[in-house]
Every structure is written in structure tokens, then in C-alpha cells.
Amino acid sequence: MDYKSLRNEFNTPFYIYDFDEIKKNFLELKEAFKARKSQIFYALKANSNLSLLQMLVKLDSGFDCVSIGEVKRALRAGAKPYKIIFSGVAKTEEELKEALGYDILYINLESESELLLLENVAKKLNVKARISIRVNPDVDAKTHPYISTGLNENKFGVEIEQAKKMYLYAKKSSYLEPIGIHFHIGSQLLDLSPVYEAAEIVAKLVRELKALKIDIKFFDIGGGLGVAYEKDDLRPDLYLYAQGILSKLGGLDVTIGMEPGRFLVAKSGKFVCSVLYEKHNKTKRFVIVDGAMNDLIRPSLYEAYHEIIMPYNEGEKSLCDIVGGICESGDFFAKDRLLEQTQSGDILVINDAGAYGFSMSSNYNTRNRVCELALEDGKIRMIRQRESFEDQIILEEKFLKD
Template sequence: MSADLKFDYKALAKEFGTPFYIYDFDMIKERFLRLKTAFKARKSQIFYAMKANSNLSLLSLLKELDSGFDCVSIGEVKRALQVGTKPYKIIFSGVGKSELELKQALEYDILYINLESEAEMYVLENVAKKLDIKARISIRVNPNVDAKTHPYISTGLNVNKFGVAFDLARKMYLYAHKSEFLEPVGIHFHIGSQLLDISPIHEASTLVAKLVRELKALNIELKFFDIGGGLGVSYEGESEPDLYAYAQGVLGSLSGLDLTIALEPGRFLVARAGELVSSVLYEKITPSKRFIITDAAMNDLLRPSLYNAYHEIVLPYNEGEKSPCDVVGGICESGDFFAKDRLLEQSKNGDILVIKNAGAYGFSMSSNYNTRPKVCELAKFKDKNDKTQIKLIRKRQSFETLVQDELECLKEG
């Protein structure tokens, strides 16, 4: 049985079917409070990066813990509002916001909008002018610091599409400061995701804090120092970042500055709390390979196919000698795999197979490729009597729901 989530997988599979995601809400709460405590010596606010996992029940849990939300689409802003989040606990990031999204964000009166380009600033100013309001902004600075992570999730180098260089940031702040419809309230950086070495974050923090001091000398007083997210988690037994050292490095860079620190953790809070539970369909032996074929596939969990990411995989009820195998799904792509040459026990039809550390960028990146309905999601938590409870927090998608919009168009002729 898995050491992380202690319950009867077989009973859950019988009740809900497979595949399904299950999240340990108590673990998420514990990690949130640990991170919050690390920054208790300074004014700070956590804004959960919703792109990691945006289930409404999860957002409701975090809202009750006093989390804010970092959103990268107006849809995510609406999700945050849907669970009762106050607008001043919402920030809007992302490199490709549309004019309509910017307009809606201003109408919702969220805390601030993270600008990613000079062009976006002019569009936002024009939108704010039409609404006759002042838009609170932060500017994402690209500090050109190597995050030492996977190239697809590195965001702080000059070759990345995110943010602006320091010289352009100064120009934008001066423009916004003089604008009748823009109010610079923060500065933002985010150099990448899955960072196990926190020294690049501290390097970036020092560089960006220097710019804040330069702006202050120009009478541009900011309120928020947004350090993004990116804290890594252990997928293969790596040491996770020391939260105290992480906080102290950031705090040290802000000596003499009265700023509220904004944090945008996503993966750190939810990745290790989630599992994708599937069933074995077949074992297939070829002259050169052993395959375990599961009822989950790359449309349910894309990370291994997209990033060649590692996830621990267990057959919690199987015993015996292990041998190398590829764990794959049934999608018509050779890239549809969860692991290659992984040592696992022999399996047979109906055996439970669990893919661990899948709480972040699992369901949120899932799709209907091959017309596969999206899986259901469950939450595990202890009630006030310390008894483990399981709750369905998203129903399994039906074929009828999947094609509903198309059928309506078809019927309209």
C-alpha cells in the first residue's frame, strides 16, 4: 500500500472507476502553512498559482487559509471569484492577455495586473481610459538569471518570451508614473519552475530590489515585491528547498525597503499531494520489450510525454520480482508513456497502478485527445473526528457532455 495516501485503492476504484486523481488536502494545507510561516517576519501574501491545479474545491480550501490567487487567464480570475475570493486577493499575470481580458480584469477591480511588455502597457492604458479608471499595475522584469531547470519551464533569460529587460522596465515605470490611467504598485519576476537550487531566486531578488531602489529615488514608490513561484518538489528523492533559507535570502535583498512580498507557489503546494490512480489493462511482451498498458494515458497526465518528467509508479498490491517495463496508455502515439524501462512487478488485467506526485500540471493540462473523457477527481482529508474522508470534487466527464456543444451546432444546421 502507498505510504503517502493510506486508503483502499480497490474500494475507490470500485466506487468511482479508474482512472481518477486523488488529492491529499491535509498535505496541501500543511505545505501552505509552512511556506506562510517562513515569511512571517515580513508583510507577505501567498497568491496560489492556479495553473498548477484549478479545481474549485481546492481553491476553496486555499481561500479559507487566506490564500490569494495568481491567474493567467480571465477564466482563472473567474474561478477565483467563483469560490468567494475578494478581488484584492487576485493578481493577473501572463504574456498574452487580450484587450477583453484586460477590460474584465479592471471591471472586477483585482489587486493588480502584471504587465509583460510595453505594447501591453499601452493597450491597458487605453482600456483604462475608456473605463475612466486607474489601472493598478506591476511590471514583470526579466533579470536574465539562469534558473537551471528544464528549458520549457525556464522563464528568466533574455531568450524567453516573458517579462522585460531592466532598461525597458525603467522606461515603462516612468511612463506609468506620469500616466493619468496607470498606477504602478508592484514589481514582479519569475525565473522558472521546479527550482531545487534557490540561489538563482536570491540572485534575481537582489537585482530586482536594486531597480526598486532606483525607482524610489525617482519618487516611484511601489508596494508589492512579487517574487513569483517556482519552488521545486521531490519527484525522485531530491532534497526540496529549505523554506527558511529561501525566505531569508529574499528578505536580505530587501533591506531598507517597505514592501509586501507576494509569492506565487503552485507546484510546491499541490504536486506531491496528488496521485493518478489507474487500472492495468494488459501486459504485452515483445521480443525486446515488456509493456504495462493502463487505462490512463497521456491525455490524463502529459508531463512524462511533454517534459520526459519522472513520476514514481507503484503497483500497491503486487509482490514478487521486478523487471524492466514501459508503462504506457492506449493513445495512438509512441509518445504516450508514463515511464520507460521502469522496474515493476508482474501485473495483470484489473491490477491497480498508481502514478505519484501528480497533483500539479496533471488534470489542469489534461485533454480530450482521442475523444477520451476527462477523469474524475477526489479529495482525501481528515474530518474533525480525525477520520479519513473521501469526497468527489469533479465528476467523470461523460461522452454526452464532451460533445454537447458540437451537437448543438450540428442541430442548428
């Protein structure tokens, strides 16, 4: 890739995503589950650019949304309402009302209080709300604690016995229609045995519910398929993944739902920035770049590793910290990383940045969010323009006093 030409045209920093690679990942996952009815619901939180969503719509993707804003994004990109599910632990009455108005596939409930709130909203609208319940199987995903979601100590989902009571209540309600069940034990899973364990626990519950004449149609296994940021050969075997899930569903006539996000887009994305200068003290070498933690917060937030390369530099490497201009000691992309010697204007490429990169970016320190580019069929185009200072202040400026 000609990063110098891209910088000349678009400036740095920027994100660039390989749409063809995303398509390939999507179709491979779909193929792995072809033996059973299945539906991929892409998790918007990983990367919610409208052009990316539009491309996934054309592949017949569904969408997993965790805010009403994400629901609107999916719809704006062309998604059909019956391909959208609405999850999340803190839905408001207004959000539930709006979601019912869009007639999406179902609303995924995370608590008994939310169940009662949704019933009340549906009653006011005189509609029947299709629901799923997120079950917490209390299985340890063995991942980073910030992205572990399947234990009783986590805020997500309800315990098995509470879920049974909620399903029975919903069955009797005139305004609720239970059609799905859901679990998601965590993100960045490379060892898939905990997923199989959770699937077995939840499948047992589905059999009990069907015996009670509660017709569960969707068995949503969540997302969490991991990517190896340091070792590419650790990519999950999708066939074995599918077979491990299917082996737990004997006798159940359900559509398997899955919610990949990171798995589809992480490896497709690169964050490209330029060196401003180097700084040295008695013990440290700092490479200071024009990107910062407001653009890509994963290294600071999770101590996450991203490979960083210099496509035009060769020669001896030495240890350095690669940092940005945010007024925080936590503003870094890498610490004690071996890197070639740099000069002002050198290009750095941060790999595997397609997931939770731009979607978690911010205007901290009043920095403009960067532009996004897409590579598709050998052509590169802009899919989000760089923000300006005026873009940032437009919602505040009108309140200034004369």
C-alpha cells in the first residue's frame, strides 16, 4: 500500500479498512454454520461506520445494537428491521418505545426490571414486544476482566432460575412474546471451550422452556471470537467452532444467532500516523507521533498489543515508547518496543486496528477525530471525513452569551 500517496491526499492520522478482507471473514463464518439455520448479527460497537454497515447489509448481515443510536445507524445503512436486535443493560423507556416503533426482530432483556418496563411500554402502545432474555451461565471466559461478561459478578444477563421465571411471566403476558434466548460470556476468546460449556447450559434451559410450551426460535450464542494481535496462527477454527456449538443443540429446532464484531473487522484495519520528532532523556527514547490515545485507546485502556511497523524504514532497532500529544501519561501506543530510528515525517502503521479503534475515539483535548478510508476492489475511498474545530463546537457555540 502506498502510504505516502495516501498521506499526501488525506493527511495523517487516518484509519483504513480492507473491506474485501471483512467480506471474506463474514462469508467464512456464514459457511461454517451452513448445516443449520443461522443468522450473523454484526456487533456495531466494534466499528459502526455507515459505509461498512452498508457493505454488510449487501451480504445479508443482521445487526446487534446496544443503543438506539446503533439501531438508527443500522437502519440508515439499509438494514431491514427484522434483521436488527437491540441489546444492552440500560435501555430507557424512550429507547424501548422507539425500538418497538421500528418493529425490529426482538429486544434482548437483561433484567426483570427491564422486562416489566418493556411490558408497560408495549401496553401503552398496544403492541406485542418480541423479546429474548440474556442468560448468564456463570462460565469463566478466561479473558481480560474488562471484557468478561458471563460470570455472576458481571453486570450482564440474569441467572438461570431468574430467566425461567421471566420467560414464564412473558408467556402469560398479553404484551410480550418470548422468541429468543441469548448468552455472551466475553470478548477476545481464543480458547472456545468456555463457549461450548455455556451453550450446553443454555441449551438445557431451552429444552425446559419448550417443555413448558415456550417456543424459543432463536438461540443466540453472542460474539467473542478472538483475534490474535501478536500471533496470527491462533485464529479460531470456524468449522470446529460451529461443530462445538451444534453438538450441544441436539433435538432443538432453533435458528443460531451469532454476534461477531472484532473477528470480522479487527485485522482489516490499520491506523496510520506520522512521526513528529524523537525525544531522549537519560533512560528513555520517545517517538512522538501525530496520533494519540483519543484516536486509539486500546493500548492505554487494556494494555493491548498492536504490531507497529515503519514501511519505509530499515536499519538497527532500539527500544522506545511510541506516544502522542495528549496531556496524560497513559497516552501511548506501545512501551519498550523495538523500532527503527525515526525522523520527522516518517510513517508509522499500527496494525489490527479495525475494531474498537475509531468507535472508541473521542475529542479529548479538543482534538479532531480522524478520517476513515476503505479499500475495496483495489480502490481506496474516503468513508468519513476528518473533523474540524467547527464540527466540535457547533453544539456549544449557540449557547455563548453576547
